[in-house]
Amino acid sequence: KQEVTQIPAALSVPEGENLVLNCSFTDSAIYNLQWFRQDPGKGLTSLLLIQSSQREQTSGRLNASLDKSSGRSTLYIAASQPGDSATYLCAVLYYGNNRLAFGKGNQVVVIP
Amino acid sequence: GAGVSQSPRYKVAKRGQDVALRCDPISGHVSLFWYQQALGQGPEFLTYFQNEAQLDKSGLPSDRFFAERPEGSVSTLKIQRTQQEDSAVYLCASSFGVVTYNEQFFGPGTRLTVL
Numbered sequence: 154k155q156e157v158t159q160i161p162a163a164l165s166v167p168e169g170e171n172l173v174l175n176c177s178f179t180d181s182a183i184y185n186l187q188w189f190r191q192d193p194g195k196g197l198t199s200l201l202l203i204q205s206s207q208r209e210q211t212s213g214r215l216n217a218s219l220d221k222s223s224g225r226s227t228l229y230i231a232a233s234q235p236g237d238s239a240t241y242l243c244a245v246l247y248y249g250n251n252r253l254a255f256g257k258g259n260q261v262v263v264i265p
Numbered sequence: 266g267a268g269v270s271q272s273p274r275y276k277v278a279k280r281g282q283d284v285a286l287r288c289d290p291i292s293g294h295v296s297l298f299w300y301q302q303a304l305g306q307g308p309e310f311l312t313y314f315q316n317e318a319q320l321d322k323s324g325l326p327s328d329r330f331f332a333e334r335p336e337g338s339v340s341t342l343k344i345q346r347t348q349q350e351d352s353a354v355y356l357c358a359s360s361f362g363v364v365t366y367n368e369q370f371f372g373p374g375t376r377l378t379v380l
Contacts, residue, residue, distance in 0.1 A: 157307070187368065196269075196356060197308070197371035242307055251321055252298065253369060255307030 155180050155247045159256035167264050172230035174259045176243030181221040184246040187253065188217050188228050191240045200241075201228070233263045267291065269372035271357050277378045278347045286342045286375045290359030297340050298358040298369060299332055308356055314340060347379045 158177045166172055176186070185204045189197040201210045201217040203226065209218045214231040230237055240260045244253040270289040278284050290297050296315055300308035301324075310324040316337040325332070329348075334340040344351055354376050358369040 189371070194376075196271075196373040197358075199368050199370060202368045244307075251296075251313050252310035252324065253300075253308075255309070257305070257307045 155245075155250075155254055157243055157245050157254050157256040159241075159243055159259050161259065162257065163260040163262075165262040165264055166233055168233060168235060170233055172228075172233045172237065172261060172263075174228040174230075174241050174243075174261070176226040176228070176256055178224045178226075178245045178247075178254075180247055181224055182248040183221065184248060186217075186219055186226050186246070187244045188215075188226075189242040189244060191242060191258065197242065235263045235265050237261065238263050269357055269359050269370055271355075271372040271375050273375060274373060275376050275378075277380065279380055280348060281346050283343065283345045284347055284377065286344075286355050286377070288340045288342070288357030288359075288372060290338065290340070290357070291361070291370060292338075294359035294361050294370075295337075296360040296362070296367075296369075297334060298360075299340070299342050300356040300358065301326075302354040302356055302374070304353075311342070311355075344377075347377075349379050352377055352379045 156179045187202045188200040203210045203219045216229045218227050240258040242258045244255045272287045299311040302308040312332045313321040314334040329345045331343045354374040356374045357372045360367045360369045
């Protein structure tokens with residue numbers, strides 16, 4: 154089964170620390186992987202999209218890496234701020250599908 | 266606006282009522298998706314349109330769920346005879362062109378509560 158796993162479900166970090174969020178997927182045959190942010194009661198905001206041919210993508214304080222062979226992606230958020238508190242979702246577009254397969258998310262709290 | 270919009274944002278229905286949820290995708294986006302998100306879970310795929318054609322409806326949980334996009338832009342998700350297990354956030358997403366290479370942009374969702 155093509156699954157996406159995000160562990161831990163929740164974490165807290167003090168302000169200023171770097172955040173490292175992990176996503177694992179079960180099949181290396183993917184088109185792309187997308188990281189989203191979701192605030193309580195809100196929709197999903199796309200953060201980064203990594204195509205299967207890419208190793209990483211960067212946007213400001215965010216960096217996402219992709220290792221297809223090991224079925225892993227990591228989202229790094231440098232110098233975390235209280236405004237980074239949210240749920241971060243990883244989603245994979247597997248070959249043969251047109252739908253995103255989502256993990257359950259990492260709920261992050263940045264403590265001032 | 267420039268983003269995906271959905272209406273209503275909140276809907277409360279009595280069990281057995283029919284509901285209709287609307288999605289306005291980003292102008293010019295060919296692909297449109299509906300997802301269902303239960304509390305504490307990631308979104309789960311419901312159905313996919315390319316223009317007006319519904320190419321995949323394998324995620325619809327029962328024949329009470331029906332989606333349409335008659336003119337290839339606005340889409341409506343209809344749920345007939347709502348049940349308590351239908352309570353969730355319904356998310357709409359759109360994508361420009363071929364879905365395999367393009368980002369999916371999500372709307373704010375409609376939170377459905379069935380009493």
